[in-house]
Amino acid sequence: MATSKTLLLLANKLGIAEEGKLLSKAAELERLLQMKLTAGNNLTDTSRIVICLDLAATIYGADLDHKTAIKYSGLKGPTYTSSKKMVENLLELNNDKLTVSSLCLNFQCNGVKGLAENILQDIQKTTKMELDMTLPQYACMAVYQACRINKIKLPKSKMVEKSRLKLGQWSKLEAEWAKIIDEKFAVVMKRGRPAKVKVVDDEKAMDIDTSPKKEIVIERKVESYEDWKRRMLEQAYKELEVLENERKIKKSVTRLSIHEESLRRSPRKTPIKSPQKTPQKFSPYKGPRKDGVIRLVFPKDF
Structure with a gap:
């Protein structure tokens, strides 16, 4: 550097x-x-x-x-x-040193611990520059590459955060390490489970019960017409009685509410209108008379 x-x-x-x-x-x-x-x-x-x-x-x-x-x-x-x-x-120099073991324990991928340590050692031997492998980015990258080879998904954002690198720096370091790692550590045993095959022994196959099954007969009790008729009428009478009681209750509640509403209202008082008097028209010179003759109120000036 x-x-x-x-x-x-x-x-x-x-x-x-x-x-x-x-x-x-x-x-x-x-x-x-x-x-x-x-x-x-x-x-x-x-x-x-x-x-x-x-x-x-x-x-x-x-x-x-x-x-x-x-x-x-x-x-x-x-x-x-x-x-x-x-x-x-x-x-973050006061914190504990970030190692491959602590990272594997933190991300719950202890199965790749050995591979990550081998990657770290091989990178240190392969690179021409002298690297300080105690820095957190190298341990993080080793664990990340080991999980990539074993097809284990890791949260990349958290790994970048722990490495204390920017995303561009992480991507550059990842590309450099991927070229070296793919050549030496890419061959990994594929994990898989063999398909389950169900085997039936010949002796057990011969012991199959071939006896005919017994038919189960269910006897149904038939009700007579008179009993059925009486039962249905009793049920109908009970339902009618319930409906009648409900109707009476609703009717009484309605009457009670109407009565309460009428009590709340106060009697309306209609004001009595006084008869209007028709104004009479008077003239300063003429006054009305009963016989229809007009009488002068004020004398005229001659």
Whole structure:
């Protein structure tokens, strides 16, 4: 894996430039950290690389001066400690190491454990680059390929999530491994069950009971016409009596409801209209008389 110039320079200042595996691990952690960090983080490129070198040194047990790391990271002591803890949580370095056994146990596919371990060893021998097989993506891919060979379905999304890779990176790694694995591990015994054949012994076949079966005679009791007639009439009378009782109950309920409704209503009072008097028309000069003669009320001016 190619390492950046900044990483090599900082590793030289920290005194761990000669550790090849450690530098590769730090570069791998730094690449994973770039994918998981959000835009609002306060880590600079230098502080991020120093923290990754510190974590890689812890994994491989290399000596690294903590004060020197804080100095070159450009952070204060408490800030460096909290940032390192944050990076550990993002990269899930505090969790237990992901192995083939734990994956098989988690996905309930213990039958492919041996094949997955063989695939992991063969890939490590075949590839020209030096790979860190402790990284989770390799264990996940080995188990996934072993299940593919044995035609066992696994949830691919969960496997990609545990590998800590993006889907594109997973697809690229899957294509690379599939070419190598199909050449060496593709021959697998097909599992199947033989068809069940029912065998009948000759002796048992000869012991078949050929005696005629006895007919079962069922005697039916015939009811006389008079009994049937009496029974049907009694049943009809009972049904009529039930219907009559129901009708009476409904009628009484209806009467009761009508009576209650009439009690709720108040008597309507019709207002008595007073007779209207026809207005009489009077003239200021004329007044009515009984004999039909018009009488002047006011004298005229002559």
